[in-house]
Amino acid sequence: MGEQSSPLAVIKVGGDVLLDPAEKQGLASNVKSLQEHGWQVVLLHGGGPQTNRLQEQLGMTPVKVAGRRVTSEDDLTVVKQAIAGEVNVDLTSLLQSVGVNAFGFHGASGRLVEAVKRPPRVMSGAGPDPVDFGEVGDVTSINGALLSGILSLGIVPVIATLGMESSGRIFNINADTTVVQIAKALKADLLLLTTQVGAVFEDLAKPETRIESITPKSASSLIESGIIQGGMIPKVEEAITLLDEGVGSIAIVSGREPGAFMSVVQHQGKYGTVIHKDN
Structure with missing residues (x-):
């Protein structure tokens, strides 16, 4: 199948999925099934639970305002270790274990995800003063040509949600908003938001x-x-x-049941x- 004719699915994977063996195996089986049916696949993941666990092990306390993580410079170090380290390696190796040739990387690789620091803003439920989220960025552009090139090799990109400013400064970025930008840049046929x-x-x-x-x-x-x-x-x-x-x-879907992704593709309801x- 030529690059043009293959349909494309972009999938957002929550860090919580990797904490549950049944969710993990189901996700891997579903991605493999999409690939076997001629689909190209891009995965993007966060890693909130893994970041929290690592912070606790290091004696740090996660800080959240109105449900969103505030990221200090020390926190960002832990976010890099948890998301680009633990979660990215585990998700990539999980896919390899079922025969999906996955390639793990993060937003600074090949300037994949460019971002700027999020300006302080007033958040509902957090009082009248603007909140500075620290080392948190908003996505400004996605390197779609890089992703298309990787896909053309028959490889599944597995992306850790970090963004980079042109100066090289790294930001923690939101996986939900980033996956939307990736789906838009690639004009994906299907965007799957996986949740438990x-x-x-x-x-x-x-x-x-x-x-x-x-x-x-x-x-x-x-x-x-x-x-x-x-x-x-x-x-x-x-x-x-x-x-x-x-x-x-x-589609909002769980990957726990093998065949769930193809069922969505085939409009089985x-x-x-x-x-x-x-x-």
């Missing part, structure tokens, strides 16, 4: 209330009625903007929540 919950539910306690699909029209009423709430609101809103940027569809344009 694995879908949007009307009632989390009732698996039968899973919402199979969301369109821009239905999303606004789901937000108004409070079914989509909290951290899921920005995820869904950001996903909807992507549909106008050339990204085919977006068995797993996750798919976000697509109004028909």
Whole structure:
């Protein structure tokens, strides 16, 4: 299959997935299945739980304001060790163990993710004063040509979420917003946001209330009625903007069940929540 004709999936993997053996094996099996069905795949991961654990081992206390990590210079050292070290190596070797030729690297490699320091900003729930998040950056550009080159070799890029300023300064960056920029730069056919919950539910306690699909029209009423709430609101809103940027569809899904990703690709409706344009 030529580079042009292969569909492309960009997948965001949460650090929590790697703490659960069933989630880990399911993810590896799902990525392999996509590849066997002719898909090109790019993975991007964070590593919040691993960073927290390493900070605790070093006697440091994670600082969060309004649910977002404040990153001091010392914290950034630990973030590099946990995300670009532990998580990136473990995820790359996991994929290799099932026969997926994965290549692990981070945002400073090949100037893959360029970023600038996030300016202090007022955060809801954090009082009236602007919060300085420290060594945290906002993405300004993605080196799509580099990713396309790696993909053309039949290799799966596994990217640790660090960004770099032109001066070489490194930033901790948010995986959810970064994966959106990557999907946009590559005009991905599918963006998969993997979570352990694995879908949007009307009632989390009732698996039968899973919402199979969301369109821009239905999303606004789901937000108004409070079914989509909290951290899921920005995820869904950001996903909807992507549909106008050339990204085919977006799915929130768990990789725990082997075959879940291909099921989403084939529109079977068995797993996750798919976000697509109004028909």
